[in-house]
Every structure is written in C-alpha cells, then in structure tokens.
Amino acid sequence: MFLFILIALLNGIMITSARIINAQLGEHVGIFKASFWNHLVGFLFLALIILPISSSSFTVEKSLPLVLYIGGIIGVFFVAINNYVLPKIGSSKTVILVVSGQMLSAVIIDSIHSNLSKTLLQFFGVSFIIYAIYKTHTSKKNIDKK
C-alpha cells in the first residue's frame, strides 16, 4: 500500500515536471511548437513502451472516430495555454488554478445526474476552492509587479 501511495505522489511530480519543462521549451520556441514536441515525444515514448508488450489487436468500433480526435486536439490547446501562463504566474499558482478549473467544471458536468448528498458535499468542496481563488486574488503580496 505504502508503495502505491509513493507511486501516486510520484505521478503528481511527473505531471508537474512535464508541464514546467514544456513551458520552458515554450519560452524558446513558442507555445504551440512546444506543445507539438510534448505530444511527439510522449507519443514516441509510449509507442516504445506499449507496442512491444501489447499483443491485443486494435479493433475499430463504430463510435471511435470522433472520440479519437477530440481528446488529442483539446490536449494541444491545454498544453499550449499551460506553456503560456506558467512562466508568468509561476508553477504553483498555475497548478492551483488549473486544478480548480478542472474540479469546478467536473462538478458542473457531474451535477447533471447526481443525488442530493453528493451534490451537497461537492458544493462544500467547490466553496473551498472558490474561497482560495478569491483569497489569492485579493492578496496584495501575490500580485506581480512586473
């Protein structure tokens, strides 16, 4: 169990490293070019690891094509925006805001089919996040003078 906890924490470190490193590249080559490298290197790395060990045949189902494209395309913009924002407001603020946006939108999507106790607890979670955003927003210390 302890090992899995470490792996999950390490995973968080991986995500942050990936975002920061790619944002540094974005500073030099432009945010979309950096997003391209992010996806290309990721693709090659995954191909190198997955393809030799996976023997499962890839069956194309009817519902696949649209799903196939949209996730990858959105990913390009996600990485590009990250690359644009991160060097300006710092990595921790970027992480907080991205996670907040992610959680808030997930709750909204979830609330479409949800029960009361779940919605109530999520409402508490949302208020914590909005409070933190508001706090950081109003705290003078955190405003960059650049």
Next chain:
Amino acid sequence: MPKSQFIYWSLSLFAGVLLTIMIKFNSQLAHLTSPSLASLIAHGIGALFALSLVIVLSTKTSNIRIEKINSKKRFWYFLGGIPGAFTVLLSAITVNSDLGLSASLTLMLLGQMIFSLACDHFGWFHLAIKKITKSDINNVSIVFIGCILIIFSRQL
C-alpha cells in the same frame, strides 16, 4: 489586480475546464481500447494537430513567442513529453491497486501541489524563484481540501 494577471488567471482556469473535457473524451477512448493505447492515440493525434497548427500559424504575429534573453535552450526542454506520458502508466498502476481512483487522484494532486511549490521556491527547472509565502500554503491547503471533498463525494 492588473489586467494581465486577470487574463493569466482566466486562462489557467479555462485550461482546467479543457482538461475535464479532454479526460471525458480520452476515458471514452480508453474504455473502447485501453488506457495506454488511448493515450498513445491521443498523443499521436495531438502531435499531428499541433504540427499542422504550427505550420498554419508560422507567421510571426500569430505564434506567441517570447525569447528568453538570459537563458539557453537545453536539450532536456524537449523531453517534457516523457514524464507526461509516464503519468499514464503510473496512473494505471495506482488506480488498479487498493488505492482506487479517488485516493490515486487525491495523492496525485497533493504531489503536484507540493512539488510545484518546491519548484517555485527553489527555482528548479530554471524557473524564476518565487519564495513560498504563508498564504501560498493556506491556498494550496484550501484547494486541496476542496478537491478531497469533491473527489470522495463521487463514491456516495
């Protein structure tokens, strides 16, 4: 708050919304194939799409480009995709362990937040040094508590 700050903030929040939508689609894809294969496909499509974007936007004005004057481009700047792709494999390990999805997500968020604070504080990866303040820690903790509430409410 200066106008530029407001734009960065809104963009970051919007990036989070994009992430939610992206995960929605990619998990559908993962459901029809497998998590690692779905990620491989998403990266491949992403690379092709980004390449075509770069070609289309290759006029000076449209590709936002800020040269860092005092820093060198290093070869490992190109390797950010590796930890990014590695995430898929590590997630597969922890989500399928006793931790399950909720605890995995929570720990991943915790790892992200603590590590990003450390990177800002010490200037790792050549980031501009931003010392951690008490309010930073407060805000990270509050967001983290909010995340835990939201993530674990999914089990209700």
